Amino acid sequence: MQSSSTATDLFYQLLDADDDGKQAILSELASDDPEAYNELQQLLDVSDRQPLTSLLGFHAQHAMGTELDFLGQVVDKYHLTHELGRGGMGVVYAAHRADETFEQQLAIKFIQPQLTEVLGKRALFSEAQLLARLNHPCIAKVFDGGEYQGCVYIVMECVDGDTLNKYVQKKTLSTKNKLSIFKSICSAIEHAHQNHILHADIKPENILVDNLHQPKLLDFNLTQAINSNTGEQNNELVAFSREYASPEQQHGEFLTQQSDIYSLGKLLQYLLPDANADIQSVIEKAIQDQPEHRYSSVSELRCDIENILTHRPISVKQNLPLYCLGKFVQRRPVPFMSGFLLVITIAVFTTTLTVQNQRLVEEKTIAENMMYEVTSMMFHSKGSDQALMSVGAMLDISRRRILSNPDLPKHIKQRLLMIMMTPTPAKPKVELSDKRKKTQK
Structure with a gap:
């Protein structure tokens, strides 16, 4: 039995298997395919919480072995021109309308067939439909979707620009420039959360900065779902960058908005490693280990970034009188000095x-x-x-x-x-007339 088919069968068997059944499956895999078993054992934490998510992560790694090559082909009404990128989830091609009715530059992402088997076409199309409803200038627009040769594909806006990490390396950006970019990213994530969508894989490589210096979020993790009001949880595929993923995401737990907030805090730390006191306070609050100790929403995080840009007190220090006075002086130096x-x-x-x-x-x-x-x-x-x-x-x-x-x-x-000491003026001498002299005589 080959590794890929064993892994696929293993997923479905583990869905309903008890602990003894899981151990039996793992034992059989160890004897039939020791290499796959050793790789699986590194990711698999045998507990009631993590087996499924770890196995799915293992399956995503094996899916990378499947090479998708649709270059030059016409998929539905789209002509694929050149490859833009490739990863464990699939491959992305640049494309344009084959019928030439519209001049539109597009990007089409093909998802690995093995992942489609695990997740289900319906779930992928449902998530893609949710992304299509997003309408924000800092989110790459989703236009269409379909299936081609067993692969689910999603048609998206093609963004001409560099990834955020390359953009930061090429440009000499001030703290204000970086904070402005980060604020726009927060605004985009805030819009997604308002539509009950998590990104679940925020990192510099998933953010493009176009020629107008505006960031565009890409690669929303279609395998993650936001917590519903009913409290139901879905065990989905684990696909993320450990450097930016929250502790609960790394542990395979169910995700909430606070997980994206944690990733945003790590992203801000990447942009401004030598941050001032206010920015450092924002980072520390965003990347708390416990979700309840982080910002309650991306809106609150974005507001603090705006406060830093406008020299206003941030939420974590707004009760400090001298600090607030200092911010007032920074905000209005001329009126204050006058x-x-x-x-x-x-x-x-x-x-x-x-x-x-x-x-x-x-x-x-x-x-x-x-x-x-x-x-x-x-x-x-x-x-x-x-x-x-x-x-x-x-x-x-x-x-x-x-x-x-x-x-x-x-x-x-x-x-x-x-x-x-002023001298007294001498009395003037009065000369007597001749008549008075004679009289006196």
């Missing part, structure tokens, strides 16, 4: 007025006290038997009192002393 300078100017102006007012009050009080002292000296000198005190003597006494007064500020002492 307001800050206005506040400083008002504060300085108010302080200056207050100091000047206090100084005026002090000078007024000192002037009143000095006036009181001078008046007091003049009053007491009139009442004495001695002659009136000369002005020079009064100024000398006042200078001494000013110098010895500890309550007077230094600047006021200087001003008062300067005033007192």
Whole structure:
């Protein structure tokens, strides 16, 4: 019995077999085809949860051995021109309309016949029909589908561009450019989730960036189904990249939207390995091991990316006052600096007025006290038997009192002393007229 047929029969037998039956099948495979058994044993975790998904993954590897070659053929109304890519799921050709009624560049993906046997044509066509309903600028459009020589094929939009990993290597992109691309990818996945479709294989190789620098998502995993409201689970083919797959996907568990969120977090980590604090916080939240600890939806993740681009607080830090203030300053530096300078100017102006007012009050009080002292000296000198005190003597006494007064500020002492040191103008001599002189004589 050949490996490929053994593997195919094995899938169907394991669907309904109990543990003893599975062990018997594995024992028979070990004796008939040790090489296939050893390869299977590396992937198969003998438990109640993982046997089927691991075996299906093994079958996908064997399916790669089947070489599909439809180059140059006409499939339905499509003429296949050249090969675009090949993998375990099948092969993709570039094509155009054979009847030349429309000039349209297309890509046609042929799925391996062995996988069609395992999954069923109806399931594949149902998933393809769901993809055809998606209408988003960042998702490669699905136009048509059919069957050719035992292979299910899907007709899709042909995107002229590089895969995301090649695009990043060729271009010198800023952090803002990368975040903008990532935000568009999130928007596309968000649209798919709204239509109850998981991608289930998000990685740079499954994202093309066209000539307009717009990403296009390709290769939705047709073997994965989103969790229904009834909670039913479908054990489907495991086809993913372990570097970007969530822990639950690697363990063969049923997938939810949080699995795509995990892959998006890994994709962001790939784009920005040396991320700033905000981006790192977003990555850490997206790639939590437990799905319930990740973002609740792609919409929430996308909003945080928009917040980073617009210098707004991200959801995981929105309760930090100083952080939010810093984001406000980043978002509106000119109004903030204008307001800050206005506040400083008002504060300085108010302080200056207050100091000047206090100084005026002090000078007024000192002037009143000095006036009181001078008046007091003049009053007491009139009442004495001695002659009136000369002005020079009064100024000398006042200078001494000013110098010895500890309550007077230094600047006021200087001003008062300067005033007192101003020389008193001499009295002009009045010449008596000749008539008055004669009278006096």
